[in-house]
Amino acid sequence: MTCGAGWVYRAVMCASIGGAGLLTCMRVAAAEGEGVVTLYGVLDTSIEVTNPGSGWTPRLDSGAYRGSRVGLSGSEPIGADTAVVFVLENGFGSNDGTLQTPGVLFNRQAWIGTRSTWGEVRVGRQYSPLYIPFKGGLDAFGAGTIASGLNNLSKITPYANNAITYLSPFVAGFDGTVMFATRDPSENDGNGIDGYYVTAEYQIDTLKLLYARQQTHGDGALRANLGGATYGTEKIRVWLAFFNGEGGTPLYHGAGASISAQYSLSPHARAAVGYAHVRDFTGTDASANQFSAAFEYDLSRAVLFYFSAAYLSNHNDAQFTLRGVNVTGLPPAYPGAPVKGVQLGLVERF
Numbered sequence: 001m002t003c004g005a006g007w008v009y010r011a012v013m014c015a016s017i018g019g020a021g022l023l024t025c026m027r028v029a030a031a032e033g034e035g036v037v038t039l040y041g042v043l044d045t046s047i048e049v050t051n052p053g054s055g056w057t058p059r060l061d062s063g064a065y066r067g068s069r070v071g072l073s074g075s076e077p078i079g080a081d082t083a084v085v086f087v088l089e090n091g092f093g094s095n096d097g098t099l100q101t102p103g104v105l106f107n108r109q110a111w112i113g114t115r116s117t118w119g120e121v122r123v124g125r126q127y128s129p130l131y132i133p134f135k136g137g138l139d140a141f142g143a144g145t146i147a148s149g150l151n152n153l154s155k156i157t158p159y160a161n162n163a164i165t166y167l168s169p170f171v172a173g174f175d176g177t178v179m180f181a182t183r184d185p186s187e188n189d190g191n192g193i194d195g196y197y198v199t200a201e202y203q204i205d206t207l208k209l210l211y212a213r214q215q216t217h218g219d220g221a222l223r224a225n226l227g228g229a230t231y232g233t234e235k236i237r238v239w240l241a242f243f244n245g246e247g248g249t250p251l252y253h254g255a256g257a258s259i260s261a262q263y264s265l266s267p268h269a270r271a272a273v274g275y276a277h278v279r280d281f282t283g284t285d286a287s288a289n290q291f292s293a294a295f296e297y298d299l300s301r302a303v304l305f306y307f308s309a310a311y312l313s314n315h316n317d318a319q320f321t322l323r324g325v326n327v328t329g330l331p332p333a334y335p336g337a338p339v340k341g342v343q344l345g346l347v348e349r350f
Contacts, residue, residue, distance in 0.1 A: 035076030035083075044068050045094045046306075046345025048146065050322055052330040053337030060095045063326030065144040065306055066347050068094040069108055075115070082116040091326065100326060108159065120167040129165070129177040129199040130212045130226055131158040135325075137201075137210055138228045138241040140260035140272035141294055146322035146341050147308035149276020149290035150260075152329070153320055154243040155252040156224050157216055162194065176200045183218065194218060206232045220249035236263050246281075253281040260292075268298040283317030283335075290320075304347040312339040 046064045049056055062068045071089035078084055089109035091100030101107035111124030134143050134156060141148035165179040181194040195216030202209045211227040228241030244255035260274030272294045280286035290313070296306040310322050314336045322341050323329030332339055 035074060037072060037074040039070075039072055041070040041350050042066050042068055043094045043348045043350075044325075044345060046145075046324075046343050048324075048327075048341060048343040050146070050330050050339065050341035052321060052339045053333035057330060061324060061327045061343075061345075062094040062096075063091070063100075064146070064308075064324030064343060064345055065142065065304075067091050067100070067108070067326045071109065078114075080116070082114060084112070085115050085120070085122075086112040111163075113165075117169065119169050120165075122163075122165045122167070124163065125159060125161050126163050126165055126179070128157050128160050128214060129179050129197040130156045130214050130224065132177075133199060133201065133210050133212055134226060137208065137230065138226065139239045139258055140237070140262040140274055141292065141308070144325045145294065145306065145308040145345070146310045146324060146329075146343050147272070147274065147292035147294040149274060149292060149310075149312075150241055150243065150258045151325070152290060152310075152312065152323055153254065153256050153258075153276050153278035153288060154224070154226070155222065155245045155248050155254075156226065157195070157197075157214055157222055157248075160195065160197070173202050173204050174200070181216075195221075206237075216247075220247065222247040222252070234264075236261060251282060254278045255281070269296070271295050278318075278320065280318045280320070286314075286316040286318035286336075288315060288318045288320045289313045299346075302349050306343075306345050306347065308343040308345075310341060314338060 044063050044066045046061045048061050049058045069089055069091050071087060073087045074085065076084045087109045088106050090106055091108045092098065109126055111122045111126050113120060113122035136142050139148055139150040143151040160179060160181040162184060163179050163181040165177060168176045177199045179197040183192050183194040195214060197214040199212040208230050213225050215223045222245060224245035226243050228239060230237060230239045238261045240259055242257045246253045256276060256278030258274060258276035260272060262270050262272040264270050274292040276290045278288050290310060292310040294308045296304055299305055312320060312322055314320055314332060317335040319332045319335055321329035321332055321339050
């Protein structure tokens, strides 16, 4: 759906013609230089079979690789290469149709901002700056599915309420993001700052370096750091990453690293392997290692098939488990229990 200066009339017309006519309507609006509103979404459904040390358990999951969502994004030019932009995004379960967060319609994003040559400013509920590189810049698994040791063994804050964010333009290989989140009045416990998040990225050719940090306050306060590098050729790409953190609910206190690689079998097929390790400081000399493999195939421009397999070895009192982006992992049967699993899934984007 696309809306311009007369957005109510155009919305009705676009909604009524459907199919190819809808695409034509969007192109006409863009050609006229008017504002554009886009309806988009992701459906991610998978079958997972996991053994947390007490036997194999099958599950149908939503959002293991990419969170299932539906959203509206918009851009309205206001002159001088400047536009007002917004995103409203809802997360839901593609396996049962429920809201990802009960009682919250736009639980993933609800922000408005402005974009120009000097960068972008956003105000509202947003992805944290750590979540954006975390989901694609630090391991071969996009920090998703049970295969991502980076996702399973680390902890970050994925979203922030009442946030003000500045995203810099790409200059001489560098770009960065700064976010400050203000406290909800109901917290009534301090200076009004709920947390800060920063990221910095440098890219030269196919080498990319990244560092990100967050510090939140109040209940469940979490300090976390992420960093790493990726380098690729036409066929293969390798990722190195480190992470640490302390706090959160439930309590997390760990530090670790991961290495992973992806090989392009064809323009539409890719295979990946990875290893991750974490030291768990909440237990007595506790740690965990994960070995992973994955395969994905583009069935079309909009549909992706994926397969993931992982073995997670907990040591001493460690109780890490296999999970996904929006999937809660099965708890280990006992402290130190190994967890293993396989997963088949489809992602469709529209």
